[in-house]
Amino acid sequence: MNGNVIQAANVTKVYNKGGGGEVYAVHDVSLEIGKSEYVAIMGASGSGKSTLMNILGCLDKPTSGSLKLDGVEVSTLNDEELATIRNRKIGFVFQSFNLLARTNALENVELPLIYSDRSDITRLAREALVSVGLADRLHHNPGELSGGQQQRVAIARALVTDPEIIFADEPTGNLDSKSSLEIMTLFQQLNEKGRTIVLVTHEADIAAYAHRIIKIADGKIISDERNPEPRVAEPEINTLVAQEAAHETK
Amino acid sequence: MKQSRALKVAFKGLGKNKLRTFLMMIGIVIGITALTLIVSAGMGAQNRIMERVKKFGLDSMMVFAGGGREMGQPTSGLPAPSLKLEDAVALKREIRAVADVAPFNRKGQAEVKFQEKSVTTSVFGVTPSWAPVWDWDAAEGDFISEEDLTSLARICIIGPTVQKELFGTAEAIGETIRIGNVQFEIKGIMQAKGTSPGGGDMDNRIYIPLSTLLRRVMNVDHISGVKIRFKTAKDMSKTAADIKALLRERHQLASGVPDDFTVTTPTEVTNMAKKVAGTFNIFLALIAAISLITGGVVVANIMLISVNERRKEIGLRKAVGAKRKDIMLQFLYEATAVTLTGGVIGIVLGAIGAKILETVTQMPTAISWEIVALGIVFSSLVGVVAGLQPAKRAASLQPIEAMRA
Numbered sequence: 001m002n003g004n005v006i007q008a009a010n011v012t013k014v015y016n017k018g019g020g021g022e023v024y025a026v027h028d029v030s031l032e033i034g035k036s037e038y039v040a041i042m043g044a045s046g047s048g049k050s051t052l053m054n055i056l057g058c059l060d061k062p063t064s065g066s067l068k069l070d071g072v073e074v075s076t077l078n079d080e081e082l083a084t085i086r087n088r089k090i091g092f093v094f095q096s097f098n099l100l101a102r103t104n105a106l107e108n109v110e111l112p113l114i115y116s117d118r119s120d121i122t123r124l125a126r127e128a129l130v131s132v133g134l135a136d137r138l139h140h141n142p143g144e145l146s147g148g149q150q151q152r153v154a155i156a157r158a159l160v161t162d163p164e165i166i167f168a169d170e171p172t173g174n175l176d177s178k179s180s181l182e183i184m185t186l187f188q189q190l191n192e193k194g195r196t197i198v199l200v201t202h203e204a205d206i207a208a209y210a211h212r213i214i215k216i217a218d219g220k221i222i223s224d225e226r227n228p229e230p231r232v233a234e235p236e237i238n239t240l241v242a243q244e245a246a247h248e249t250k
Numbered sequence: 251m252k253q254s255r256a257l258k259v260a261f262k263g264l265g266k267n268k269l270r271t272f273l274m275m276i277g278i279v280i281g282i283t284a285l286t287l288i289v290s291a292g293m294g295a296q297n298r299i300m301e302r303v304k305k306f307g308l309d310s311m312m313v314f315a316g317g318g319r320e321m322g323q324p325t326s327g328l329p330a331p332s333l334k335l336e337d338a339v340a341l342k343r344e345i346r347a348v349a350d351v352a353p354f355n356r357k358g359q360a361e362v363k364f365q366e367k368s369v370t371t372s373v374f375g376v377t378p379s380w381a382p383v384w385d386w387d388a389a390e391g392d393f394i395s396e397e398d399l400t401s402l403a404r405i406c407i408i409g410p411t412v413q414k415e416l417f418g419t420a421e422a423i424g425e426t427i428r429i430g431n432v433q434f435e436i437k438g439i440m441q442a443k444g445t446s447p448g449g450g451d452m453d454n455r456i457y458i459p460l461s462t463l464l465r466r467v468m469n470v471d472h473i474s475g476v477k478i479r480f481k482t483a484k485d486m487s488k489t490a491a492d493i494k495a496l497l498r499e500r501h502q503l504a505s506g507v508p509d510d511f512t513v514t515t516p517t518e519v520t521n522m523a524k525k526v527a528g529t530f531n532i533f534l535a536l537i538a539a540i541s542l543i544t545g546g547v548v549v550a551n552i553m554l555i556s557v558n559e560r561r562k563e564i565g566l567r568k569a570v571g572a573k574r575k576d577i578m579l580q581f582l583y584e585a586t587a588v589t590l591t592g593g594v595i596g597i598v599l600g601a602i603g604a605k606i607l608e609t610v611t612q613m614p615t616a617i618s619w620e621i622v623a624l625g626i627v628f629s630s631l632v633g634v635v636a637g638l639q640p641a642k643r644a645a646s647l648q649p650i651e652a653m654r655a
Contacts, residue, residue: 059569059650080573086649087571098566098653102266112570114255157570 004068005164005196006033006056011065013051013219025051026062027219033165033198038191038230040199040210048219050169053200057090057167058082070164087115091158095170097150099142099157105129106138109157116161128156132186148179155186165196172206178240184209184233209233256576260583267556271588274552277545278592278632279599282625285538286600289621291607292531294614299523303516309483310383311490313341313497314475314512331472332501332510335460338476344496347489352376352383352477355463355470362456363428364416371412373429373456375463375473383479391423391438398437398459402466407438411454432466434458486515545592546632553585553640561647568649578645585637586630593629597622 013026025048033039043049054060055067058074061082067075074085091112099108109125118124129138132152142150151171158166168187172180188209191197199210207213208231215223264271315333338353357373378394381387388407398405406427413422425436434456443452464470480489490513497511557564564577604615 054650059653060648083568083571083573086569092569094653098562100563100566103262107262111567114259115567115571115573115576117252161571 003034004032005035005037005070006031006198007066007068008032008056009066011052011055011062011067013048013055013060014063024048024219026055028065029219029221031214031221031224033196035164036191036194036196038187038197038199038209038211040201040207040213040227041216042201042204042207042213043216044202047202047216049200049202049216051219052216053167053169053198056198057092057165058085059092083115087112088161089164091161091163091166093151093154093158093166093168093171095173097142097147097154097174099150099153101143102141104139104141105134105145105153105156108142108153109160111157112161124160125156128160129153131159132156146179147175148182151175151179151183152186155183159190159195165198166190167198167200169200170202171199172201172203178237180206181233181237181240184231185237188233205231256579257583257587259580260587263580263584264587270552270556274549274585274588275592275595277541277548278589278629279545279596281538281542281545281632282593282596282629283599283603284541285535285628286597286617286621286625287603287607287615288531288534288538289624290600290604290615290617291613292527292534293616293618293621294604294608295527296524297616298614299520299527303520306516306519307385307479308516309480310516311478311480311486311493312475312512312514313478313493314514315472315510316512317508317510331470333473333475333497334471335464335473337497337500338473340500341476341478341493341496345489345492347480347482347485347492349479349481350379350383351479352380353460353473354380354475354477355460355468355473357463357468360429360456362412362416364425367416369412369415369454371409371454371456373458373463373467375460375467376457377460380457383477386441386443388438389441391436393438394457394459399461402462403459404432404434404462404466405437405458406434407440407457408436409440409451409453409455410442411451412456413439429456429458430467486517490515542628542632546589546636549585549589549633550636550639553581553637554643556584557581557640557644560644561651562653564644564647565649565651565653568647569653574645577647578641581641581644582634582637585640586633589629589633589636590626593625596629597625600625 009030011026011029012024015023015025017023027048029052041049041052051060055062058069062075065075066073069085069089072085074082077085100111106122106125106129109128110121113121113124126138129135132155134149134152134156137145137149137153142153145153171187172183175183184206187197187199191211197210199207201207208227210227211230212224212226214221313333315331335353338351342348342351353376355375357375359370360373362369362371362373376394377399378396381393387393389410391407393407394405397403406429408416408422408427416422416427417425422436422439426433427436428434440453440455440457445451458467460473478493480486494509494513498509501510503510567577600621601617604617607613608615
């Protein structure tokens with residue numbers, strides 16, 4: 001048992017195009033992500049970064065190659081076994097939040113738990129919402145929450161099962177700059193507590209918050225580097241607030 | 251996933267889109283309401299027949315003048331005059347199973363007067379055996395005696411309705427009334443029997459000695475029927491055959507000539523009524539079934555649309571760990587919850603409808619646990635069948651495919 005949470009070896013995803021053509025969305029990718037790492041997978045749209053995330057997150061199966069999560073080979077598991085892995089080991093945060101409409105924050109966060117065998121689901125959901133700073137929004141529906149608050153509900157939903165890894169696909173893509181900073185602060189805090197985070201983004205300044213940046217193009221890794229000076233989100237909020245205040249007084 | 255949670259998820263899903271739920275439910279409500287109404291009316295009719303037969307007596311049989319096959323009145327306006335009092339006497343004398351006979355004739359629409367008041371009623375000419383054979387005696391005063399019969403006495407026993415209309419609360423026994431041009435002294439008041447199942451007032455009758463009716467009122471020598479009571483309810487069909495043979499012999503009917511009388515046994519009445527009611531009920535139940543099927547098709551259709559609309563929700567559920575079975579059950583439960591709720595509403599509406607029907611049309615109805623069970627079973631069945639295909643489709647969605655939508 002080593003310290004790697006994700007071990008991908010020669011992972012390939014091929015789509016068959018009409019007329020016999022083949023498209024390599026992910027081409028022979030090997031990578032390892034260790035426990036408590038904060039990794040950004042960066043690339044332009046169509047680079048295959050989302051497909052790679054879907055495979056690493058067990059939402060999609062690779063055409064070939066091997067993938068171990070937490071030491072368990074998952075490339076050979078069936079749909080039902082993958083569902084259990086997703087439920088126990090993985091939390092997802094999506095660009096468009098993907099909350100259930102007309103369902104309050106508490107019930108949205110309970111969602112992964114109802115598919116587990118946990119029984120204290122309401123208590124766990126409340127704790128997760130408190131931890132993302134939404135203690136006073138438990139019974140609000142998504143329609144009554146701001147974008148940043150909705151994304152925090154989604155993060156609470158990803159956290160509630162206490163997973164090994166959190167995958168975040170363009171989590172700030174639909175948010176204004178202040179909300180984006182709040183979300184990035186939250187991720188940083190989670191990482192400091194030891195949570196493994198894989199952030200997928202096409203924006204370099206969002207990737208800059210991560211400690212390691214993997215760049216993807218045409219389904220292949222073109223660089224994999226440690227980020228020597230990760231940005232820190234929390235103080236940036238204060239700067240932003242100060243700037244806005246100055247702008248308003250002008 | 252725990253079943254209680256799966257059910258909760260399904261009911262929440264329904265609550266989120268009330269219009270959709272309502273539209274799905276309405277067809278089932280109509281179908282089950284119709285089914286409940288029809289079955290309860292059918293059972294009510296059957297109960298009424300059984301009650302009627304029981305009242306008539308399972309150990310009894312009727313012989314009516316006139317052939318059974320010819321419907322309607324003969325051209326003379328009267329039943330075939332071939333059935334005689336002597337026939338009734340012969341039946342009692344020669345058929346061993348017969349305990350007693352109650353021959354009668356009847357003058358319908360007779361005008362009866364007391365002083366200035368008059369009523370229209372039926373006048374029955376009967377013998378003293380009427381009381382034991384029908385279990386129907388005088389409540390006050392006395393019933394017709396053998397002596398009244400032989401002396402062609404001008405006495406009568408009146409029904410409670412006649413008593414009320416002519417005398418009100420005043421004493422009737424001992425008074426004299428006129429039937430046509432003949433005067434009769436009131437000897438007794440009949441026991442009340444209420445409304446007949448056919449809707450007639452069985453208390454709006456006057457009974458006089460059969461001999462008096464035949465000679466003094468109608469001037470005929472035939473009777474309209476005989477009720478026969480047997481010593482036992484066993485071997486009724488054999489006894490019925492013996493009675494037919496004896497009457498044919500007495501009426502000198504050559505073989506091939508149809509009967510000039512009709513024998514009706516309780517089983518015959520029951521079977522005939524059941525057959526008629528049964529055909530009618532099958533027809534109506536078919537209509538209810540068609541409306542249920544239509545309701546089921548609507549449910550299946552809306553569920554399919556709902557699965558398409560909720561691809562994102564399904565994808566998300568799968569992404570956070572829902573298995574095929576969880577999604578399958580969620581949609582199956584949703585469909586069944588809709589139809590079952592519709593079914594329960596339908597049963598309640600049907601029961602209310604049955605009560606209204608009974609009050610308005612006097613048609614008897616009956617609600618039993620069988621009807622409730624039938625409604626619940628049928629409505630859930632429709633839900634399971636209608637929900638199966640949409641649920642399968644939802645369950646087979648891949649998480650990423652669904653999320654992309």
